Amino acid sequence: MTQVYAADHVLPVGARPVRRGAVAVVDGLIVAVGPRDEVLAGFPGCTVEELGEAALLPALVNAHTHLEYAQYGGFGDGLEFGAWLGDHVARRPRQEAGDAARAARLGAALSLRSGVGTVADASYSGVAVEAVREAGLRGVVHLEAFGGPEADPAQVASQVRERLAALASSCSPLVRLGISPHSPYTVAPAVFAALAGVAHDEGLTQMTHVAESPAELEAVAHGTGPIAEALQALTRIEATGLHPVDLLARGGLLRAGMILVHAVQLDDHHIATIAASGAAVVHCPRSNANLGCGAAPLVQLLAAGVPVGLGTDSPASAIDFDLWAELRAALLAARIRESRSDALTAEAAIELATSGGAHALGLGAQIGRLEAGLRADLTAIDLRGSPLAPVEDPAVAAVYAGSPERTLLTVVDGVVRYRKGTDEQRIAALVAAAASGRARMMGPQD
Ligand SMILES: [Zn+2]
Structure with a gap:
């Protein structure tokens, strides 16, 4: 028919x-x-x-989400990056069993209501796989992985292989898995390399948060600063003396199938490095603005031929999964950064949120x-x-x-x-079902 x-x-x-x-x-x-x-x-x-x-x-492509953080909107608003990260880490254990799954289910429904047909998720627990499949979304759910210099790379890799195998039966023709080494400050170079090996063996895309904040540059280069302080109970950060993009490039980790989220703190050399590598970028202007990270060099990335998609990131920084609001933020961020009203046209912004995201995820021949x-x-x-x-x-x-x-x-x-x-x-029922999870993370109220 x-x-x-x-x-x-x-x-x-x-x-x-x-x-x-x-x-x-x-x-x-x-x-x-x-x-x-x-x-x-x-x-x-x-x-x-x-x-x-x-x-x-x-249908829009939300090229970077964390559906299971659907209820984090406004938490830590106004904190500097390291303190905001610490706040996020401190709240998560207050959740009870089922909270993350209910949040992910809500996030998937709200994505569809925002015109989104495809999500590329970074999932801490993996519950997003079931949520995306159940909602009928198209998606790539990247399992988040962590491991500082104290971690055994082979062990982290084998744990990720086990998680991938356990979730394989939850996938569908529309839903596939990927791996998300969280960032160069939470994943040491040797662990990054081991995870890249898994991704290569399994033919999976990878997604990582890179060059987001000035605090990240300090953490990765010197192992010091607000991020190192916020995460000191969890991990040590090795001083590499390098910019995160150079660190990944040196390890042979920048390649097609690697999706770099944020990519704000870049100079021309980093943009050329990314462009030559075949890696893609996801632009998250609301998150970057809310966390005081600045505006990514979108115009320059596009001019260099880098595949760029648009993402909301999590409501912890972007408040919601409304990709239309993100699209308008992309317009404003580009026009403010370049002081030019034609820096990003409406047509180009729609392209970013549709075919741009599809190409960044390797789905350009399908959607x-x-x-x-x-x-x-x-x-x-x-x-x-x-x-x-x-x-x-x-x-x-x-x-x-x-x-x-x-x-x-x-x-x-x-x-x-x-x-x-x-x-x-x-959707109202999903909001109601997820409310208690948010209340738990709020801690005691007056
Ligand atoms: Zn993110």
Whole structure:
């Protein structure tokens, strides 16, 4: 059966917008994109969903999340980076069994409600695998791994192999696993190398937080500073004398399949190093702004040809999983950093949040654009009553009107996984179920 979605504005990404356009879907595959009348004529007897004054576009790709931290919003707000990290580490043990799974389930539902069809998660406990699969999201869940200079690299690697094996049965055609060595300050070079070996053997992508804060540069180069102090009870940090990007490059760890999250503290040499390596970058402008880390050199990374996606990171720093808010933050961060209003256009921002993320995750041949032959991951933003209606430029309208509240539906692999007006009660129940976990992390209140 052919399902057609029709809207006043179709934004295919990588091709010109189509006014009064439509997308035809058969068995989870996009089979046609074009003017509504042409698409309908090509598929007699198809079922049509008319979305009206809306923008229909590829489902968004949240290229860096921590779904199980869905309830951390606002914790430690205003603390400097090391203290914020310490606060995060101190709160986590207050959780009880089941809290992380309930949070991840909520995070997955809120992602779909934000128009997200694919997440690339970094999961401390691994519970995100089940949450992503159950929600019907497409995803890569990277199991977080840690290990300072005191750790045995072979032992860390074997533990990760065991965790990967234990979760393999929870995967699906849409959900696969990866490995996330947390960062160069929580994972010593030898441990990083051992984990890279596992990723290579298993054919998995890796995701790591790199060059995020000035405190990280100090920790990695000298083993001192606020991060070293915040983590001293957990791990020692070896002084390497190097910038985190140079450290990874020296270890042969920068390569295709390595996803570098943040990449804020870079000079031209680091950008060239990343570009030459084939590694990808995930830009998280709200997290970087909230933690006082600065704005990543997005324009320069893109100009160097680095595949860049957009990510919310966790609500501990970005407050929520709203990728539309992240997209607007990316616009502002680029325009502020470059003092140029064309530093990032609305069209380029949408590309970052769709095909950019897909390419960064190695999924560019499957998703990220509305194009015949790609999987049917799409979302629609209701533009009625927005300040952008009647619509002059649909990309500008989608960027500034896009929100969970205006998301009409999110389709993943041809299946509607979120629909406005149908799924709100279910999500409210997930919010209620997860509330006690947040309350526990808040500690005693007056
Ligand atoms: Zn993160």
